[in-house]
Amino acid sequence: MSALGLSADLADRFAAIALGHVTREYPNHLAHGFEGPQDLGTPSQLHPIFYGSFDWHSCVHGYWLLAAILNRFPDGEHAANIRTLFDAQLTPEKVADECAYFARPLSRGYERPYGWGWLLKLSAELHQLEHGRRASILQPLTDVIRDRFMAFLPIATYPVRVGTHFNTAFALRLSADYAEIATDAALMDLLIETADRWYGADENCPAWGEPSSDEFLSSTLIEAECMRRLMPADRFQPWFDRFLPAIGAQQPATLFCPATVSDRSDGKIAHLDGLNLSRAWCFRSLASALPSNDPHCAVLKAAAEDHLATALPHVAGDYMGEHWLASFALLALITQ
Template sequence: MLDEAFAGRLARTALSHVAREYPNSIAHVMQGDADALTPRQMHPAFFGSFDWHSCVHSWWTLLTLRRLFPDSPEAASIAALADRTFTAGNLEGELAYFTRPEGGGFERPYGWAWFLALHAEAARHADRDWADRLAPMARHLAAGFRPYLTKLAFPIYTGTHFNTAFALVLAHDWGREHDGPLADAIAAYAEDAFGPVTDYRGWEPGGDEFLSPILTATLLMSRVRDQGGFARWFDGALGNGWLVETCQPVSVTDPADGKMAHLDGLNLSRAWCLRAIAAGLPDHGEAVQRIADRHFAASIGAVDGHYMGSHWLASFALLALLASPEA
């Protein structure tokens, strides 16, 4: 369960790296020598946590924990660091990077979606103006989803950052609160792309995946359909025994290898998806919860282990904890 002690563990882990610039993995298109910049020069707010998207969703983790445990020892540190980080100048610099001619595809769709989740969480902190400062970039990225979905002829099922369903879950959640037409567009795309899925027997997990292609799609369908419609879809897509026979926790052979460490994320993200869908499956809910719990137990210890995992895993642990029936 998510209690103050465990929340503190997650918060301390994220606080240790959101402002740590190096080591850093960058994906940066350069047109000349002038574009050879440090991470902090390119991303004055989100230069930490090894890469841009991990920094963004680690900030989502911190703000979420601050809201849930406002009297915790870490809450004041989170607020103070956020005040120093989410300045107008820093966030204008972040938006400027995305509006570069070369910046249109940067962090699409994974980082885009996590930024929307961060903005949604910031809006729940009424004592700060963080959401107002994040809003211009949130609107810019939200607007980018519409043309992206129009030209994305086929959903991307890979279990890494390009996964379509995962991004659309977060973007749809944000849209329901801040942009109804975007939420409707995502729901329509989900029906076209994932509605026809039946009898899933895909090749997963891949050796460096941190998302389940089918479970992210399943979670998305649970968001865009009513309970009855979703239950029927689930029976058609996963009523073949795949969950029980194939969806088992995986182990990491080398936590210092960033790609291999992804598999801890797979366990935690599967736990999140399974816990989130269980309530909408009256005929399968208890069995689904048990599978989720096994996945969660397999990797929760990695959240503050080697840096190749600790710079990002806390966010997925928190997603799974928030989806628990006890949350």
């Protein structure tokens, strides 16, 4: 297997990891607002589908990982177990209960924007899975999240550039995959307009402060990947040249040095394994946007290999990383 290839064996390993946590209710980090004692509930009572994986958003992208693997390996070792899980969990009744949670007044900003982006990414993958039947079941919740984006982005004056769940470029990037496959022109137009409004004038990015001890995204690289996805190719190349003018010389140097993870039992420090994996995804994706004879391609591909090789051995081992890291590894491995 190439360092940047997804083998059947690795897909089976990732599927086993996700199947082991998407219905594991505890430990659980529940970000829940209470209006009164009537709002008490266990994770599975509040979120009948996405109650596992330590938190709601990690459970959503655990389901995405399983859908993505089933799409690529429909006869894989765990394919039957994935289908059984989806049949049990992705039901109209449970989707309605997930929608009801978002209808609560205190849920206006729940999981914004990270969980929103991942829910649309999951929906996009389900659209491609077995004639889209499960995407249709999830559609009411997809519509809730889609409409949240439509309402929120016009009033979001500024982007959020931190390398954690609040990063807005990451959410736009994931949402674009849904807008495209669902042929949702209104959403796609809003994503494009918002990305241009937030990031279109950026140049000479110094990657200052990367990485910090709590980041799983490079605010620099995910912005570039967002613009690659949402900008026409003829506009992206000049923008990228302005944004990272010395990328061919491996500058800013901090982007090319994989992060050191000192304690994988610490959930925040374990984010840095995710940083290495998400950088690998961005480096590889950005390389694909450049002309094949562009000397920058080799630099970006080598950086992707380096980061992936550093982090891939650590997608399992401690639950603080295990409940989510394989999703980020898969993003890098399936990027063409």
